Amino acid sequence: MALRDDPRPEAAPTAMTEVMRRLGQRTRYAKDQEIFAQEEDADLVYMVVSGAVRTTRLLSDGRRQIGGFYYAGDLIGLETGPAHRYSAEALVDSEVLVARRSALAALAGDGVLDRALLATTRRELDRAQEHILVLGRKTASEKVAGFLKDLAQRGGGERVALPMSRQDMADYLGLTIETVSRMLTHLQCAAVVEFDGRRRFTVKRWGALEQMAA
């Protein structure tokens, strides 16, 4: 595969990472364990150290929307006001640094913290707006192709791991599990990607994938 420049933005400002490392309480969460709950008081900030996390929002009738997936270096828990709008759960066994917001402010200095939080929040807003475009105006096959493309870019390597289930993908993309599965089958039949087990794939025709993502 040709070299491409890494599209990943800095996961979080260095100052933030530094402070979190010093003040954060390292905590382990098992697969599917809840890290924080919807409506819970949002006084804590979380940084993923290893593993992966999803943020989800539940409607009373069981419909679920996933807000995003977070990996090592990503900050969560700041996307909300006083109370969380989303809950967060570990996708796989994960380690997370947890810190009180007030403690962070004391150590980092208000200005530094504010600037770091602003940068992270703004990046989060960009992600959300991209997500809005996808949910509002893309077809099922564009959604799935775009999802795999993003994952492959983020992963960097040849073989890309899918840490989430088909249900998670569906709930992120506003589709059903069956539709996601069909689109994956199509992509594989078209020799755009090749799956090696259910949670691992390789991009075979990068151009085609980008085109399908539109």
Added chain:
Amino acid sequence: MALRDDPRPEAAPTAMTEVMRRLGQRTRYAKDQEIFAQEEDADLVYMVVSGAVRTTRLLSDGRRQIGGFYYAGDLIGLETGPAHRYSAEALVDSEVLVARRSALAALAGDGVLDRALLATTRRELDRAQEHILVLGRKTASEKVAGFLKDLAQRGGGERVALPMSRQDMADYLGLTIETVSRMLTHLQCAAVVEFDGRRRFTVKRWGALEQMAA
């Protein structure tokens, strides 16, 4: 109608409003005139003084997604990094205060500006996440009912104005203009709302509207 407490959050922190009033260049935009363009350098901050604004994002094939609608007191132009992800246009003839970000920082002091921007950005992120839930997991009738409900709450008064076209509503909700029109007709047939012309309505059965918004 019974008194309800006003669900509107402060449109923008007072410090921000104050500074914008002093430093902002008051500019008029005609209906449908562009305020800033997608991909344009994002050095300016905008505050709506009167009228209404939409932010939109265009796909190459013409599909359009509206990110949000903004009214008097709302800040725009901060939802992005170095370059705007969305363009902004006036929904109706509007007045907007325009200020350089650097000028604001100088006057307000970095800390104050950062804190104000953080608060606004976070509120914007909340809106975006709500929008994601709506686009990903709600049906057409829930989307339209929810949209009218939000407008009515924001408007406060008895008669609620719709400053946007059906096309704008459709592009905000991820629907077509025909579907929006049909849902509005249904709501009116069910005597949930009553239209007085095409751009003005009254909520007749508040409970039913909230229930349909789910």
Added chain:
DNA sequence: CGCTGGATTGAGTCCGGTCAAGCCTTGTGG
């Protein structure tokens, strides 16, 4: 090796999109 739960596949349905025809405001000019 057999169990188990996630994933795939198929058949049929339905919600929302598409295409097309008309309606109704709103605004303009005589």
Added chain:
DNA sequence: CCACAAGGCTTGACCGGACTCAATCCAGCG
């Protein structure tokens, strides 16, 4: 002040992409 145009909106008929329901498949694990 009315006539008429024009564009936004509504309505109808039909279509199709994504959903639903249901039957299997199969990878991972004890």
